[in-house]
Amino acid sequence: MKNIHYYFPLIHLVLCFLSASLAISTTNITTDQSALLALRAQISADSNEILAKNWSSNCSVCDWIGVTCNSRPRRVIALDISNMGLSGLIPPQIGNLTSLVLLNMSKNNFYGELPSEFAQLRGLQVLDLFKNNFSGDIPPWIGLFHELQYLDLSTNGFTGIIPPFFSNLSNLGLFAVEYNSLHGNIPQEIFNISSLVTISFVGNSLSGGLPDYMCNNLPRLNWLTLSLNKLNGSIPSSINQCSQLQVLSLSDNQFTGLIPKEIGNLKALVKLNLGRNSLEGKILILKTFNSHQLLKCCSN
Ligand SMILES: *[C@@H]1O[C@H](CO)[C@@H](O)[C@H](O)[C@H]1NC(C)=O
Ligand SMILES: *[C@@H]1O[C@H](CO)[C@@H](O)[C@H](O)[C@H]1NC(C)=O
Ligand SMILES: *[C@@H]1O[C@H](CO)[C@@H](O)[C@H](O)[C@H]1NC(C)=O
Ligand SMILES: *[C@@H]1O[C@H](CO)[C@@H](O)[C@H](O)[C@H]1NC(C)=O
Ligand SMILES: *[C@@H]1O[C@H](CO)[C@@H](O)[C@H](O)[C@H]1NC(C)=O
Ligand SMILES: *[C@@H]1O[C@H](CO)[C@@H](O)[C@H](O)[C@H]1NC(C)=O
Ligand SMILES: *[C@@H]1O[C@H](CO)[C@@H](O)[C@H](O)[C@H]1NC(C)=O
Ligand SMILES: *[C@@H]1O[C@H](CO)[C@@H](O)[C@H](O)[C@H]1NC(C)=O
Ligand SMILES: *[C@@H]1O[C@H](CO)[C@@H](O)[C@H](O)[C@H]1NC(C)=O
Numbered sequence: 001m002k003n004i005h006y007y008f009p010l011i012h013l014v015l016c017f018l019s020a021s022l023a024i025s026t027t028n029i030t031t032d033q034s035a036l037l038a039l040r041a042q043i044s045a046d047s048n049e050i051l052a053k054n055w056s057s058n059c060s061v062c063d064w065i066g067v068t069c070n071s072r073p074r075r076v077i078a079l080d081i082s083n084m085g086l087s088g089l090i091p092p093q094i095g096n097l098t099s100l101v102l103l104n105m106s107k108n109n110f111y112g113e114l115p116s117e118f119a120q121l122r123g124l125q126v127l128d129l130f131k132n133n134f135s136g137d138i139p140p141w142i143g144l145f146h147e148l149q150y151l152d153l154s155t156n157g158f159t160g161i162i163p164p165f166f167s168n169l170s171n172l173g174l175f176a177v178e179y180n181s182l183h184g185n186i187p188q189e190i191f192n193i194s195s196l197v198t199i200s201f202v203g204n205s206l207s208g209g210l211p212d213y214m215c216n217n218l219p220r221l222n223w224l225t226l227s228l229n230k231l232n233g234s235i236p237s238s239i240n241q242c243s244q245l246q247v248l249s250l251s252d253n254q255f256t257g258l259i260p261k262e263i264g265n266l267k268a269l270v271k272l273n274l275g276r277n278s279l280e281g282k283i284l285i286l287k288t289f290n291s292h293q294l295l296k297c298c299s300n
Contacts, residue, residue, distance in 0.1 A: 027075075028073070028075070029069070029073075029074045032075060032096070034093065035091075035093040035094060035097050036064070036067070038094075039088075040052070042088040043086050043087065044087050044088050045085065045086065045088070046084070050084050051084070051086070062074070067079060068080075075098075075099035076099060077099050077100060077101045077102070078104075079103050079104070081104070082104045082106040082108070082128070084108060085108065085109075086108040086110065087108065087111070090112065092115045092116075092117040094117060094121070095115070095117025095118055095119070095121065098120055098122075100124060101123055101147075102125060103121070103124060103127050104126065105129055105132065106128045106130035106131055106132070107130065107131045108131075108132055110132040111133040111135065111157075113134070114134060114136070114139055119139070122144055122145060123145075124148055125171075126148075126149060126150040127145070127152070128150065129153050130153070130154050130156075130176075131155040131156075132155075132156050133157055134153070135159065136159065137159065137163070138158050138160065138162060138163055140165050141165075143165025143166065143168060143169065144168075146168045147171060148169055149172060149173050150172075150173060150174045153176070154176045154178035154179055154200070155179045155180075156179075157180065159182065160182065160184075161182065162184065162186065162187055162206075164187035164189050166187065166190055166192070166193055167189055169193060171195055172196060173197045174198040175193075176199075176200040177200070177201055177204070178200050178202040178203050178204075179202065183204070183206065183207065184206065184207065185206070185207065186206055186210070186226075188211050191213065191216075192217050194217045194220070195220065196220065196221055197220050197221060198222070199224050199225070199226075200224075200225045201229065202225050202227045202228050202229075202249070203229075204229055205229060205230055206226070206229040206231060207229070207231065208233070209231065209232055209233025209234070210231065210233065210235070212237070213238055214238050214239070215239055215241040216238055216241055219241075219242075219243070219244070220244055221244060223246065224249070225248075227273065228252045228253075229253050230254055231250070231253040231255060232253070232256065233256065234257035234260075235257070235259065235274075235279070239263055240266060242266070243266065243268070246268050246269060246270050246271065248263070249271065249272075252275070252276045255278065256279065257279065257280065258280050258281040259279050259281040259282070261281075
């Protein structure tokens with residue numbers, strides 16, 4: 001028994017080493033280069049021919065515009081092709097960029113669904129797809145990106161529900177899915193991610209209510225915008241526990257009941273918009289604002 005006890009960790013270690021080296025040998029900088037060439041080949045509009053001219057196999061992928069590499073091992077760790085007027089589908093080879101930490105494709109016209117191979121990008125910390133034309137469901141495998149700090153899927157054509165994929169996203173600071181066509185309830189797990197600073201779901205068709213404990217676990221939240229949806233029920237009185245809140249926008253929904261007096265205790269608040277709901281009551285603000293701070297306060 002004693003021997004087994006001693007040998008087990010060693011065997012475990014050998015197995016870990018084996019699987020780690022297998023994983024390393026399957027993708028390398030050459031794979032990264034072919035993945036990016038596959039992406040380039042999918043791009044149907046490159047109005048300024050930035051990639052067509054610059055992403056040349058004659059020079060190292062690490063010298064390509066928008067590409068950042070690590071030195072040891074030499075791998076692509078960041079891809080920023082934002083705001084380049086690009087249009088196209090994302091090819092499955094994107095999933096071979098397994099060392100990617102940052103992906104910024106914002107402000108282009110990429111379209112179609114995110115391929116399932118994308119799920120292999122487990123080290124992603126930043127995923128910015130803002131302002132494209134992606135469609136289909138928000139993929140549940142985003143929940144596998146445990147390092148994710150920044151997720152912006154706003155201003156696309158995503159449909160379906162917000163999947164309840166949040167239990168392991170304990171580093172997420174920004175989560176924005178503004179201006180898509182999402183429906184269904186807001187998954188309540190979101191309100192348990194205590195790292196969240198920004199939640200923005202403006203301009204969808206989300207319905208149902210906000211949980212009473214909404215702000216019990218969100219000590220860092222400073223931006224909560226849920227305007228232009230179909231949310232109902234009352235505004236949770238736990239709102240004052242989101243004590244860092246600077247922007248609170250719940251307008252153009254179907255909220256009812258009294259405006260919780262706790263809103264008056266939010267000392268950091270600079271913008272409050274509750275208009276176009278069926279709320280009652282008024283807000284007593286017990287603070288003096290700095291002259292450069294703007295308070296927009298709208299009720300019915
Ligand atoms: C990457 O791996 C392939 C085999 O999988 C190998 O042929 C190639 O030389 C490797 N490239 C580098 C730069 O190590
Ligand atoms: C691509 O762009 C980078 C950064 O602007 C530049 O250093 C590099 O020389 C360019 N490569 C080609 C082949 O144009
Ligand atoms: C790349 O190399 C090929 C020959 O190997 C050459 O014909 C081509 O002009 C080169 N392209 C660039 C962008 O330098
Ligand atoms: C992505 O790029 C855009 C435009 O180039 C920039 O404004 C934005 O801050 C970038 N996103 C991240 C997360 O750095
Ligand atoms: C890269 O991805 C494609 C599509 O997912 C796959 O067929 C290919 O085998 C992968 N690996 C390499 C080394 O290119
Ligand atoms: C967005 O993509 C859809 C197909 O998914 C296409 O019909 C539509 O024209 C695209 N919109 C723009 C602005 O490119
Ligand atoms: C969260 O991580 C744990 C441990 O890695 C795993 O068992 C669980 O399935 C994960 N949950 C989700 C929703 O990804
Ligand atoms: C949120 O966390 C609390 C404990 O802090 C737990 O009781 C509750 O079930 C969690 N809610 C969800 C939806 O995960
Ligand atoms: C909120 O709307 C849902 C339908 O989306 C309905 O089932 C529920 O009763 C409503 N709740 C309140 C408090 O009005």
